[in-house]
Amino acid sequence: MKLGTVKRSCILTGILILFFFSVSSIAPAGTIDLFTSEKGDIRISGGTAHIPVMKDAAKLIMEHNLDIRISIAGGGSGVGIKQVGEGLVDIGNSGRKPTDDEIQKYGLKLFQWAIDGVGVVVNPQNPVKALSKTRLSEIFAGKVVNWKILGGPDKTINVYTRDNSSGTREVFWEKALDKGEITDKANVVVSNGAMKTAVANDPYGIGYVSVGHMDNSTAPVILDGAEPTIDNVKNGSYKIARGLFSNTKGEPKELVKKFIDFLFSPEGQQIAAKNGFIPVK
Helix, strand or coil, rough: CHHHHHHHHHHHHHHHHHHHHHHHHCCCCCCCHHHHHCCCEEEEEEECHHHHHHHHHHHHHHHHHCEEEEEEEEEEEHHHHHHHCCCCCCCEEEECCCCCHHHHHHHHEEEEEEEEECCCCCCCCCCCCCCCCCHHHHHHCCCCHHHCHHCCCCCEEEEEEEEEHHHHHHHHHHHHHCCCCCCCEEEECCCCCHHHHHHHHHCCEEEEEEECCCCCCCCCCCCEECCHHHHHHHHHHHHCCCEEEEEECCCCCCHHHHHHHHHCCCCHHHHHHHCCCECCC
């Protein structure tokens, strides 16, 4: 090969390498690099199932850019919808789709970034690990009050539920209880975390949590032959499931829009999957 040809080849190779690195350094829409030159605050409240994903996303963003501050609070789906509608927060999370009345009243825009199941749980010491929906409804209505009837110990059943603003409660009430009664003797807890703690500390308790929040502190209950697992929610055999929404008042703009976009990005969807939810992409 002639010297001139070698030089031209080297120059061309150098140009191609430079071009490759230039293209590789361009971040696709929705990645963490979208936040590089931003500054400001994002306020988030609402559904408690969302909190682990929100915290993980916020940590990545704030570590990437110290000029961004993201605050996250719970309160339940109803609180999130109301607070974003009233302009108290930028993003209101809900574990249910806002109603048509709520959407119209507040001018909400809905962004569903994951799917979650809601599973029945008992204390790990409890031998009762499977129920029919009929029996479950009788338990939560206060018609079956002793574990002995179900093959368990001769002890009173302690029912745990969520407050009326909870999206987890609404989905459980609609799809697991078929909108049946919940006894007024039920113990009310304020979050998925509080539900897990309550049932984990009560050998005779029964409650329900987001499948994404399940761990060894409680035992899942098979319902009509289907275990509440991520795989069973995915394949449709476990049908007590709901969407996880982040809602804004009107179209999101600037920093808030970038946060919403990040939830749908590969990084954001990986965070959702890591926390036990089913990504929508």
